[in-house]
Amino acid sequence: MVNIKDVAKVANLSVGTVSRYLNQNGYVSKRSTERIEQAIRELDYKPSSVARSLSKKQSNMIGLIVPDIKNPYFPELARAVEDTAWQYDYTVVLCNSDEKTEKEHLYIERLTQTYVAGLIVTTSLLDASIYTSLQTPIVALDRMIDASIPTVATDNKKGAKIGTEHLLMCGAKSLLCIRGPQGLQTADDRLLGFLEVTKDRETTIVTTTFDFNVAAEAIEQALIASPHIDGIFASSDTLAIAALHIAHKLGKRVPEDLQIVGFDGIALGEMVSPALTTVSQNLYEMGAAAAEMLIDQIEGKELKQTVLHIDAQLVVRGTTREEVAK
Amino acid sequence: MVNIKDVAKVANLSVGTVSRYLNQNGYVSKRSTERIEQAIRELDYKPSSVARSLSKKQSNMIGLIVPDIKNPYFPELARAVEDTAWQYDYTVVLCNSDEKTEKEHLYIERLTQTYVAGLIVTTSLLDASIYTSLQTPIVALDRMIDASIPTVATDNKKGAKIGTEHLLMCGAKSLLCIRGPQGLQTADDRLLGFLEVTKDRETTIVTTTFDFNVAAEAIEQALIASPHIDGIFASSDTLAIAALHIAHKLGKRVPEDLQIVGFDGIALGEMVSPALTTVSQNLYEMGAAAAEMLIDQIEGKELKQTVLHIDAQLVVRGTTREEVAK
């Protein structure tokens, strides 16, 4: 493989000059610039990013840690991150933490010893100190890890309020909230929003994991136990779709007998029938913003704001009825 | 950051010995081994994979090129690849080619100049020669690129035959095939399978992209134009789900009025209502097999077989009726 020395030789210059040309720093005369460009073209020279990483102690890779890329929420974020990274000449290393502390820990070790330029983390099982003590730039995406770590997230409580209110406005009387796993900040916040809106009503709360079948099972039991439920606020679109699935199974018509509102805004929501009414996060925007915040940090720019809260937006589709004036 | 020299100093040995210890090659005495291990522990030394890559001209990263991770087919493959890579101490770089030749090309350039150890490619727009002339190990996943490139793929034609036959056995009389984009090998093969089974019948064929809305539109038109259609074989689960969506919209009952069979076996198929009957590929197995084939190549092992065809399997769920003896 052709290296910088070859280029220097062909251009009849020293490696120093060629390197300066490549990095656009220091002085390089017009004449030399031309000769170097010519040589590079001639030899089809591509600088080795590995060598560069070694001497600069910095790479152009960013690590993206997600719990599980199969969860339909994450590909949308991942795509946005990757697009943005690509634009700025960075490369994305994909890591599935599987929500396992150990794997996450090992990944962080492996990544940092590879000189990843930075980390985007959408999972947060570890002690925050592990992140805060990292010398590598980092951005928390979707979930806040620690006040000191730059974060891009949705205002979950606010979103949940909007979704729940919509359910009420559409005439739902008896509400069920399917909340995600306990202890997960996002799920907790969404529950809080739900509770705030429904504090003077009787409601049912079901706690479940994000696994489709487990969730479906739990929802089925809740709906059988409380057949009068006519509105469901789900903590995620996947859970909402599980609810929809069960509604069909139980012969409940959606939205006539049972209305459902999800949360997240994954593409999947449009595909089911009826299409899912949901509190939609702008996932692409979030991913892109996180990547940009990270790259800004990497390149030493000051961050204007360290915490970016993006508002979720109600998207009304087929699982809720018309809003009626109260 | 502590380096190999520091370790050598603390262990009172030379870097050569430490390096030999780390790579488990050459001779290292018991006494030295202990001293080195002690020093490593003491200093919490982590070898720099960048430096190693530079001198070995080989890294432990593998590039995974997919058209678009948002397409629900790919996260399942990606996950399997990542799991396997993790197991063997490799790291996955995610690349979305967007089905654009240019981006794919640029990615390959970038990846190879970073000394990726190998490439798994699930897209194949480029001239095969670009891949065959690569010095980097490579595996084609899902789609065959060239006879000379190791491949893991499903027998699409066979799968399509099984799916179509099932549709007929369940009593469908008038079939529609929704085929994916023309020129895409997998889509072409699946159509071939469909045609082989239905050669003595009249059928309708709709060609569309994999985009959900575009596909739905095309399917709707086809179903309106030919209202007698009572069986759909879709070239992918996404297309099948689009068909299901349209069926609901048009007030057709599934599977009573219209039966649908998909292809792929993505998780999404279980979530829709009714759950999708589909020709299921073992996506996890495919991804894992591809990763293993790649790693075998990287590590210089001989491949037992260069082309691995994995049979797809019919999974009967709710969008088809009972099979009846013909």
Add this chain to the structure above:
DNA sequence: CATTATTATGTAACCGGTAACACAATTCAT
């Protein structure tokens, strides 16, 4: 025109490993 800035280039140490080579110490065989 001499002096000082500014621009341009070359040289070589360094990043943190690997591995070829030389040589020393030990074990083995005759």
Add this chain to the structure above:
DNA sequence: ATGAATTGTGTTACCGGTTACATAATAATG
């Protein structure tokens, strides 16, 4: 005991860049 084989260790060039430093060439200034 002695030469050969095996085992163990140190030294150093190298991977392909970056960058501090020295120096040369040119331009600007008084």
